[in-house]
Amino acid sequence: MYFPYFLAYMIAGFFLSLLFFFWALRKGQFRDQQRARYLPLDEDLDPTPTRVSGMKRLEIYALLAVAFSGLLASGAVLIFSLLRG
Numbered sequence: 001m002y003f004p005y006f007l008a009y010m011i012a013g014f015f016l017s018l019l020f021f022f023w024a025l026r027k028g029q030f031r032d033q034q035r036a037r038y039l040p041l042d043e044d045l046d047p048t049p050t051r052v053s054g055m056k057r058l059e060i061y062a063l064l065a066v067a068f069s070g071l072l073a074s075g076a077v078l079i080f081s082l083l084r085g
Contacts, residue, residue: 009077016066 024030 005077005081009073012073013070016070
């Protein structure tokens, strides 16, 4: 009954996850894998505070907007399928 809506929801989620995966590749998130295993063993207990740049703040707001829109889409699909059935 609500199978086409669920399928469209899953396809949209798949394409969004691919979009974010390729964004992470372009930003270099997976570049230094050998260093990542030693990060919990790092002795630097007092890191110097860094100021968040405007671009980084924009990325955080965009990520929150995508997460919130995903929750809204989930709720809309759920409500629509309950009202339709």
